[in-house]
Amino acid sequence: MNAAVAEVRDTKASSGTSQPLVQIRGLSKTYIRGKQKLEVLHHIDLDIARGDFFALMGPSGSGKTTLLNLIGGLDSPTDGSLAVDGKRIDKMGEGQLARWRAGNVGFVFQFYNLMPALSAQKNVELPLLLTKLSGAKRRKNAAIALQLVGLADRASHKPGELSGGQQQRVAIARAIVSDPTLLVCDEPTGDLDRQSAEEVLTLLQRLNREHGKTIVMVTHDPKAAEYASHTLHLDKGTLVEHQGARGE
Amino acid sequence: MKYFHLVWAALMRHKTRTLFTMLSVLAAFLLFGMLDSVRTAFADAGHSVSGASQLLTMSKLGLGQQLPLSLQSRIETVPGVTAVAYVNWFGGIYQDPKNFFPNEAVSENYFSVQDAVVLPPDQVRKFQSTRDGAVVGAALARKFGWKIGDQIPLQATIWPQKNGSNAWTFTLVGIFTARHASEKGIENAMFFRWKYFDEARQFGNGNVGWYQERIANPDQASRVISAIDAISANSDHETKTETANAFTASFISQFANIGLIVAGIMAAVFFTLILLTGNTMAQAVRERVPELAVLKTIGFSNRSVLGLVLTESVLLVVIGGVIGMLLSMVVVGGVKAALGQTLPMADVGGSIWGLAIVLMVIIGLVVGVLPALHGMRLKIVDALAGR
Numbered sequence: 001m002n003a004a005v006a007e008v009r010d011t012k013a014s015s016g017t018s019q020p021l022v023q024i025r026g027l028s029k030t031y032i033r034g035k036q037k038l039e040v041l042h043h044i045d046l047d048i049a050r051g052d053f054f055a056l057m058g059p060s061g062s063g064k065t066t067l068l069n070l071i072g073g074l075d076s077p078t079d080g081s082l083a084v085d086g087k088r089i090d091k092m093g094e095g096q097l098a099r100w101r102a103g104n105v106g107f108v109f110q111f112y113n114l115m116p117a118l119s120a121q122k123n124v125e126l127p128l129l130l131t132k133l134s135g136a137k138r139r140k141n142a143a144i145a146l147q148l149v150g151l152a153d154r155a156s157h158k159p160g161e162l163s164g165g166q167q168q169r170v171a172i173a174r175a176i177v178s179d180p181t182l183l184v185c186d187e188p189t190g191d192l193d194r195q196s197a198e199e200v201l202t203l204l205q206r207l208n209r210e211h212g213k214t215i216v217m218v219t220h221d222p223k224a225a226e227y228a229s230h231t232l233h234l235d236k237g238t239l240v241e242h243q244g245a246r247g248e
Numbered sequence: 249m250k251y252f253h254l255v256w257a258a259l260m261r262h263k264t265r266t267l268f269t270m271l272s273v274l275a276a277f278l279l280f281g282m283l284d285s286v287r288t289a290f291a292d293a294g295h296s297v298s299g300a301s302q303l304l305t306m307s308k309l310g311l312g313q314q315l316p317l318s319l320q321s322r323i324e325t326v327p328g329v330t331a332v333a334y335v336n337w338f339g340g341i342y343q344d345p346k347n348f349f350p351n352e353a354v355s356e357n358y359f360s361v362q363d364a365v366v367l368p369p370d371q372v373r374k375f376q377s378t379r380d381g382a383v384v385g386a387a388l389a390r391k392f393g394w395k396i397g398d399q400i401p402l403q404a405t406i407w408p409q410k411n412g413s414n415a416w417t418f419t420l421v422g423i424f425t426a427r428h429a430s431e432k433g434i435e436n437a438m439f440f441r442w443k444y445f446d447e448a449r450q451f452g453n454g455n456v457g458w459y460q461e462r463i464a465n466p467d468q469a470s471r472v473i474s475a476i477d478a479i480s481a482n483s484d485h486e487t488k489t490e491t492a493n494a495f496t497a498s499f500i501s502q503f504a505n506i507g508l509i510v511a512g513i514m515a516a517v518f519f520t521l522i523l524l525t526g527n528t529m530a531q532a533v534r535e536r537v538p539e540l541a542v543l544k545t546i547g548f549s550n551r552s553v554l555g556l557v558l559t560e561s562v563l564l565v566v567i568g569g570v571i572g573m574l575l576s577m578v579v580v581g582g583v584k585a586a587l588g589q590t591l592p593m594a595d596v597g598g599s600i601w602g603l604a605i606v607l608m609v610i611i612g613l614v615v616g617v618l619p620a621l622h623g624m625r626l627k628i629v630d631a632l633a634g635r
Contacts, residue, residue, distance in 0.1 A: 065633075074545060074628045095549055102547025109632065113542045117257035127546045129250055174546070 019086065020047035021181065021214050022071055027080035029066050029237075040066045042237040043080070050181075053208040053215045055228035062234040064218045065186055071216055072105050072184040073097045085181055102130045106175030106213075108204075110187035112167040114159040120146060120170045121155040127178045145173035149203060165196025172203060176213065183207065185217040189224050201227040251552075255560045258536065266564065269528045273568025274575070276521045277604060280514055281576020282583070282593075284600045287510040289592035301466045302361065304495040305476055306458040308486040311337070314455030315485050320355075322479050323459060328472045330464050333361040334456035336442060340402030340416060342392070349388055351402060351438040352457075353445035359424075361462045364431045371396075371422030379444050382418035385435030389423045396420055400438070407449045416448070429585055458495070518611060526615040529561045533619035540623045541631030554624040561616025562609055569608040573601060 029041040040063045048054050048071075056064045069075040070082055073089050076097075082090040084104065092100060106127075114123045124142040133141065146152050149169040159167050168188060175183055185204065189197035205227045207213045217228060225231045233240050259266050305323065307313035323332045336353040356376045359367050367375070367383060375381045382400060394400065397420065404414040418440045426432045446453055463472050473489040480487045533540070540553055548556075577596040584593050594600070 066629075069629050072545075074632075098544065098547050098549045101545065107542075107545050109542075113538060113632075115254075115257060115539055115542075117261045118253070122253060122257075126254075126543070129254075130547050135250065 019050075021050040021052070021085055022046070022048035022216070023081075023083045024071075025081045027067075027070065027082055028078050029063070029070065029075070030078045040237050041070075041077075044237075044239060046232070046239065048214065048216060050214055051208070051212050052230060053205065053228045054217065055225035055231040056216065056218045056234060057220070057222070057225055057231055058234035058240075061236075063237040064234050067234065068184050068186055068216060068218045071182075072107060073101045102127060103178070104180050104182060106172075106178070106180040106183045108168070108171050108175050108183065108185040108188045110190040112159065112164075112171045112191075114167055114170060114174075116159050119156050119158055120151060120162065120173075123159070123170055124173045124177050126174060131178065141177055142173070145177040146170070148176070149173045163196065164192050165199055168192060168196070168200050169203060172200070172207070176207060176211075181214060183213050183215045185215060187218055187220065189219065189221060197221075197224065251556060251559075255556060255563060258532070258556070258560050259564060261536070262532070265528060265532075269525055269564060270568035270571075272524055273521060273565050274572040276517050277569040277572030277608070278576045278579065279517055279572075280604060280607070281573045281596050281600060282580055283510045283513060284603065285576070285580045285593045285596055287507055288594040288600060290506045301463060301469075302363065302492050303461045303463060303469065303473060303476070303489050304458055304492060305461065305487045305489040306495070308488045311457065313485070314452055314457065315459065315487065317454050317456055319480065319485070319487075320456075320459065323461060323476055326472060326475045326479070328463050328465060328468050329461050329476070331357060331361045331462045333358040333460045334442065334458070335460060336407075336445060336457040338402070338407060338440075338445065339405045341405060342400070342402055347392075349436050349438060351440070353442040354439045355442050358439060358460070361460050363462070364427055364434050365424040366427050367422050367424040371424075374421040375441070378419055378421050379441065380417065380419050381421040381444075382438055382440035383422035383424055384420060384438045386423055386425045387432070387435035388438060389420075391436075394420055394423075396423065407445070407452070409448045410450050412450070432586055461489075518607070522611060522615055525561070525565065525611070526618070529557075529564070529615050529619045530622075532560075533557055533623050537623075537626060537631050538634070541626060541628050544626075544628050545632070550624045554620045557620035557623045558613060558616045561619070562612030565612035565615070566605075566608045569604060569611075573604050 024044055024046040027041055027044040027046075028039065031038045031040055044067065056067060058064050066075070070077055070090075071084070073084075073092070077090050080090070081088060087100065089097065089100060114120075115126070118126075121139070121142050124145050125138045128138040128141060131138075143152065143155065146155050149172050151166060151169055151173065154162060154166060154170075159170070162170065168191075172188075183204070188204065189200055192200060201224055204215055204217070208215050208229075215228070217224070219225055305315070305319075307315055317334070320332050320334060323329060333355045335355070335358070338351045338353055340351050341347065342349070354362075359365065359372050359375075365385070371383065375383055384394060384400075389395070400418045400420055402416045402418065404416055408414050409416065418438075424435070426434050442456070461472075461476070463469060469491070476489045477487050540557075543553060543556075544550070573596065580593050580596050
């Protein structure tokens with residue numbers, strides 16, 4: 001067991017949480033590109049506590065996004081186990097994973113990935129289409145999510161009519177509208193200017209602190225990582241360094 | 249239905265491209281509506297004789313075979329037949345082959361049988377008393393600037409005169425109009441006296457092309473048809489009697505297999521449409537790979553993505569197709585009014601619409617299936633990474 005796992009477990013113990021939200025053991029991921037086998041993640045052990053704000057850092061190609069994709073159920077590991085909220089998502093098939101993602105994870109991407117032809121309101125409603133909520137209830141929930149990210153007055157605007165920071169806040173509203181346990185954010189400020197980035201990070205921090213969302217965020221930016229309560233460094237597919245909880 | 253706005257948004261993502269694709273679908277189904285109207289008219293011709301007040305009798309071997317003039321008096325004896333006229337297709341050319349119009353030699357009583365035309369009584373009498381007399385439809389008279397008293401020269405293509413000349417000249421003694429607006433096409437025809445034609449033609453004398461009968465009770469058409477054809481049964485000139493619609497269809501079918509032509513044209517049109525629309529759909533889905541990946545990321549299943557893309561392609565074809573079919577109803581109505589019975593066309597009704605809707609859905613599914621499978625199978629992490 002490496003130092004990172006031990007340190008995070010210490011944090012958990014101090015916060016009094018009984019079981020980590022994300023529990024990773026011996027996780028490996030190998031891609032086959034042509035005739036080459038490329039091991040991107042190598043025997044990762046990691047626990048992420050419920051309500052944590054976790055930053056994943058590391059150089060390009062270190063495996064940060066791969067690890068994030070595995071935690072978010074977008075990809076399956078080659079080896080090892082991955083449980084989220086007690087559920088072994090590494091054992092799930094494609095259909096099961098899709099249903100699990102719909103109910104448990106919110107995603108925020110570097111380039112927002114909003115539907116350009118839909119209004120902000122309709123973009124935020126997208127995850128709710130997979131639920132049994134009525135149209136009125138979907139609209140109401142989307143409006144609440146937009147209000148939470150401070151964009152209630154931009155509901156009818158299409159992504160092209162919003163700034164980068166506003167688009168990312170719409171993406172965050174979309175990520176939280178179905179009230180998931182876990183938010184995974186891949187370079188959420190990578191395409192934003194400093195001020196917009198700070199707004200987005202403050203918003204994520206607020207969602208973590210006030211609404212108890214567990215957040216795993218990949219970032220290159222040390223300033224962005226400062227908003228997280230824990231930071232983990234990856235290099236060549238291996239955990240190399242872990243900073244404990246800030247302010248503790 | 250809750251996904252409809254997603255499908256619509258995808259269609260409206262590139263409005264110009266969608267508009268032009270819809271226009272090509274529209275054009276294809278406009279053509280389909282018109283051509284299938286013709287095909288249906290030919291296919292249905294003769295299937296129903298009920299309600300027909302006019303019948304036509306021709307040789308069972310086809311219009312190329314003549315019937316003896318002596319048959320007229322025998323047909324007149326059939327109960328229910330009130331009048332019998334006879335006709336020969338002349339096929340003459342006025343000045344230039346591109347000036348084609350139907351021209352026929354008809355018996356003197358023709359206008360008492362043919363109720364599609366209105367010819368003033370004094371002009372009927374003039375026609376019956378003028379040896380080389382001819383009458384033309386109002387549209388034809390307008391087209392060539394003819395007026396009563398004019399000499400109209402026609403160049404024979406089938407029937408030379410006894411002296412070997414193909415030049416025939418007729419005196420215009422009357423101008424008729426169509427009784428109903430839906431039969432305006434007959435105003436492009438010319439009729440002249442069969443007696444003059446028979447006396448002067450080089451061969452075939454004493455024979456007619458076909459007989460045209462008026463019957464007393466349209467509900468008894470079926471019985472009358474059987475009785476007329478029974479007259480010549482087992483003779484060397486067996487006949488086939490049918491309604492005017494069926495006769496026109498038979499006449500045109502001599503020159504071409506309408507069903508085969510329509511099927512051939514539509515196959516080519518729809519094949520081109522599938523290539524064009526398929527390419528558009530493939531391009532549209534390629535452009536939206538990241539968006540489809542996001543849908544899958546937030547929990548849309550593979551089957552949902554497949555369904556969304558297939559619905560989009562079917563909707564694209566159905567919208568264009570329905571507008572095209574509606575336009576075809578307007579155009580067919582106009583063509584029928586202009587040409588009347590010259591070109592049989594059925595109304596664009598339930599059966600044609602039914603076939604069109606089935607074709608729209610099939611084409612929509614065919615053009616959408618490959619892009620939809622592509623969308624369904626895409627791997628989220630690769631798609632999000634732009635691989």
